[in-house]
Amino acid sequence: MANKLVSEMRLPPHLAHLLAARRLTTAKDVLSLPEVELMGVLDAGIHTARAAVAHVSEIACPPYQTALALLESVRLGGGGRLATTLRGLDDALSGGIPVGKLTEIVGPSGIGKTQFCLKLALLATLPECYGGLNGRVVYIDTEFKFSSQRIVEIGKKSFPQIFRQEGLAQKMAGRILVVRPTSLSDFTQSLEQMKVTLLQHDVKLLIVDSMAALMSSEIEKSKTGLRQHPLRWALSFLKSIAEFSRIPVVVTNQVRSQSNDDGYHYSFEVEKKGDSNSAEKFESHLVAALGIQFAHAVTIRLVLEAHSGHRFIKVAKSPMSPAVAFPFTVESSGIILLSDEGIDVPGPEITSIRCQGENVLAR
Amino acid sequence: MVAGGGRTGAGAGAGAGCFPRRYPLPADEVREKNQDERQGGQFLDGMDLLKDVTENKRFLPTGVQGYPIWIIDALLGGGLRQGQLMEITGQSSSGKTQVCLCSAAHVAARHLGVVVYLDTSNSFSPRRIARMVDVFPISLVNEPKHVRLHRVMSSIICESVFDIFNLFEVLHQLELSLKKKVNNGSSKICLLIIDSISSLLAPIISGKYPQGRSMMLSVAMILKKLADEHNLSVLVTNHMVAGNGAPKPALGESWKTVPHVRLVVSRDRGSNICTATVLKHTLLASDRHCMKFAVPS
């Protein structure tokens, strides 16, 4: 919509000629200029400029729908969830990972993020009668952790009745397309071709494991700082893919240990001293490069952490779910919950990430 | 001393020490409508100006109180001077709008004239003004509170302005109506507040639009002209932007020279105490630095 050509907009002829003469060819060109600059560029009076802007805006504006229409389309689409088969988690997320939204899985290394992704990938390939999406999966593997053997093992162990037939597990695994970009530009390129790939291969799930691995080298090289974050484009592109192709998109994120002890607060908050509750300090530490902006951009955030000898999966950000944590382990059949009754986690602790008793932050 | 300037009113026709005017004017020049054309050529001498300043240009109190004196007025050596343009700048929510509302309330309450408030961010709050008026000390004229409230509120006129061309139109209308009502005594406009002028000027300056800066200076010129000719006091607010290190007032270097008085207001974290610092003042020495005041509650 932003790149809609002015020439296709059927504007009144004098406006169309004026805009074409000044090389304002797309809606973006016209609307990015403040009103007075447009007056200057077009060499026209304010009324002409305003008329041009109003026409272009009306056409470039996406159509609206009522929330009721939206609800009906979601319901028609079958509720839009990918069940994770972890009952407690599915209950908390009202069905599973939502379709059309971006879900983030974050945790320290070795905690089980890739295992979780592998299981999700397998689940998506299953036929709908078994709770899957009956489609292909695109798995973008930046850390070279994907293993088809593991997928087959998970399949056989968790759904023995389905995979009794020899070769079925391999067939399901074969529906997973693995992409291994070696650099950020590779990744960006494969994303750009993604839309076509999704349609061609009837893809029903996109997994990126992991986003942060691409970041480390780039962050050291780039000096532009927080503003020009290289992955920002990728993030919004993934979001738009999720929505327009109506598929769930899952990304994983790494953590790094904290580097300073300052608590970040608003200017009006009273200064809190160092002996304060450690969880409180960490809620505001989501400020590293991929940190706070990333956190704003995802719809659901699942935090995996380890403390007091157990591993927990927490629903840290979700519009529909309460703040709960479930203990889990990783077994040959993938991740399983040790208890379907979640533990309520009040306050900002839900977003903190702990690793064997020490606090870490999302990268 | 000879000084040049444009004047209307008493001094214009007599013009002691006038040099010949620039244009050969047709016979019907005396009509009001041609005053714009006439402005350009008059010269006046310094004695006339001094006379005008002492007789016509008074101080308007802002009414912002500290403990126990009127702080900003003390800072300014008396208040907002008529004929001058004062700018208040400060970070977001540092108290600029409060100072404007307070000044409007005080000036209206003391029968000094009508206040025109041009508001760009829908921040004009009649409720706030009513509360401020309620806590004023009883004036010499013994009138019941509600009568006073009605009188005060009726002398404050508010208009919303949302773009620069609208501002030009409004100022033009103001000029015309001021010219009409020269002799009307207490219902004469004496204070013009624009809150905030920087939100109107920010979209046009420093871009590819070459006219932006000249429009800003044009606004400045119109405001100063209004102030000078009609004995108005003009109060505008400006916001701050990030500079090299410390925040600095917006609108750039060209605007810096425009106001006669510049005040910076800042609020301490989480409290009601604000600090006002004089950045520039044409009449006072700059050793009067800053004073604290409490935002009236």
Added chain:
Amino acid sequence: MEIADLPICTSYRAKLLAAGYSSLASLSAADPPRLARGTSPARRTAHRAPPRRQTLPLDSPLRPPTPIAAALLACDEIARVGVDLNIEIPEAEDILKVAVCANKFKGADGPSSVLKGSQNAWDMLSDEQSRKHINTGSGDLNNILGGGIHCKEVTEIGGVPGIGKTQLGIQLAINVQIPVECGGLGGKAVYIDTEGSFMVERVYQIAEGCISDILEYFPHYQDKAPSGQEKLKPESFLADIYYFRICSYTEQIAVINYLEKFLGEHKDVRIVIIDSVTFHFRQDFDDMALRTRVLSGLSLKLMKLAKTYNLAVVLLNQVTTKFIEGSFQLTLALGDSWSHSCTNRLILYWNGNLRYAYLDKSPSLPAASAPYAVTGKGVRDATSSNCKRVRVM
């Protein structure tokens, strides 16, 4: 008023100035019927030359004398310098139209019409007192806001991710629809979603929660409702929310421009929520100065919409860190200039284990904090029974 201040295009301005028209008075005194068709190049005449009539090519055999021309006939005639301006008929008309518009208040008279379209504070006071506020769902939050979100004002709400901005936005979109008989505004909502965080099942849940609360406080509402009116159903609440999904900053600008027309057609909209106003502006803009200018233009437009159509505009914003006074602090995104673009600002933050809201900026209310909670039914007071969120099934 100077020619330079009129909203006409640059080249006409230059031509007019070259022709010697420097102020509005001189232009409005132009004498149209005596105009010759101008094709000769522009030239300046000396001061002492005998006055000539202006030659704007305004007359044409196909065109009847316009009302503007007739009106200008009545204006005073002062002929100064004349030059062929060499511009088209409709443009010349436009210029004169602007001139007449700007000058038409010469006729305006009357003691209180200092400015056309202005109001005095006394009238505004009674207006303001009769204005309704939009309930946020939490009584404490309503109290610090002076009753709720104000109409005719732009309110900015910011906070860290997960604090409940979208929840509050959705709650307001539902609460604006509370019927007038139950103390609400009975209006519709426009929800502009830039991040994709609008989850429709959650909206349905909040609508159900709102209805159950209405019925709790007004148990006889359903009985008293006139027969033509439908019973309160969540679907009818959802039907009155107009949803726009925005995917780039161009679309965001386009939708705000389009809102003027849209609101003219849908007069019962009482709230416009943009969630979030930051998202696209943070990532797609390389030229920060342009971003500041575009954003300040947008904010003026939103202010104008709020005032003209008597609705509340709520902007949800993200947070970022800034290095102030020697340490990193949290502030709302989009920079210093944006922080001046709202009438009220509410910051949502964690205080211990509770969610709090801090009123950071308001023209008429003191700064204050209040706790609130997000429950299965939506945003409510943070009383102990509400601390646990009801699980969603």
